[in-house]
Amino acid sequence: MLSLEEGTLAVKTARRVIEEYVRTNKMPNVELPEAFKDLSGVFVTLKQDGDLRGCIGYPYPDLPLSKALADAAVQAATQDPRFPRVRSAELDRISVEVTVLSEPEPLKVKPVDRPGHLVIGRDGIIVERGLYRGLLLPQVPVEQGWGPEEYLEYGCLKAGLSPDAWVDDVTKVYTFQGQIFQETSPKGEVVEEKIDTALDRCEVRK
Template sequence: MPSDPLGSSLLTLARNAIGKRFGVAECAVAAHPSLQDLGATFVTLTQDGQLRGCIGSLEAHRTLADDVAENAVAAAFRDPRFPLLTSDELDRTRVEVSLLEPAQPFVFADEDDALARLRPGRDGLILTHGLRRATFLPQVWETLPNARQFLAQLKLKAGLPADFWDKKITLSRYGVQKWKET
């Protein structure tokens, strides 16, 4: 567990929320004043370093404690990319919580300008085109360190062709604080 009290509380809340579905006894969560503030989080589950689920909120609309608990359950049991997490998997599943900063509009002239202004490793990115929307957390830069690949994969995630570009695409960027179980 991290030494940061907020991170420790968020990770415990996330694991408790998942474990509750399997009847696992809850661990005590250290009180932290920020837990009652509005907050937007993503909960990422991994097994042996591989993604096992990731669900989150792009905008704060409930308390931080409720948001992380709901997103943990969603990552474990409602991520459409993966089967439901089983009780046998729980012990080998690692939890990561990302607390999102509010997204800011990302102003750019065209795709090349956007690519040149992206900050690898720092920027979480939200791409919107019409009714299509997708996001990548800043951690995705670890597996897609090239800005062009990062944006191409984000377009695919939004259901668009990797080489698609339209002047109606909007981008927003955000940073995160993150904590991960070891």
């Protein structure tokens, strides 16, 4: 777990990396404290006027957090296939969010019981079948108002599978948790987002 001070540093570092890379096409040198040397999964999310502008990251703890953070920041700004590359003129309108992930663990229940073992607002999911894989961060079903079954269906779609693939034994589902730090406005104060608080503001469809 990162402290708020460390989470603030993570967000500010992601922003600095993005701004320098977008303007110069060069990766800046990143030096961070000891806590960032641990292996960790991380995602960087960019939003513009409240809408998604890019989101890429590493689901598994294969890299030190400092490197994964910097790489994810650049990729979210320049390599998300859903969006054009971020331009320098946009930087002052983009808010940065960093989600630090726990290690994914398999959901060891019968496929039909999977919805009952997901906690909306706590669990992120990875749906995997052969070479197909899709990941949704814990905050996504809260923001979209999904219940557990819808969450699994959209996880399957993200993986390029049919929406009911989660009921098959050959489809694997993993869960993880995330610690979210985000700017309250572009270049603004950084806060730790409590997903259960966000859940209170959303209507979750059953």
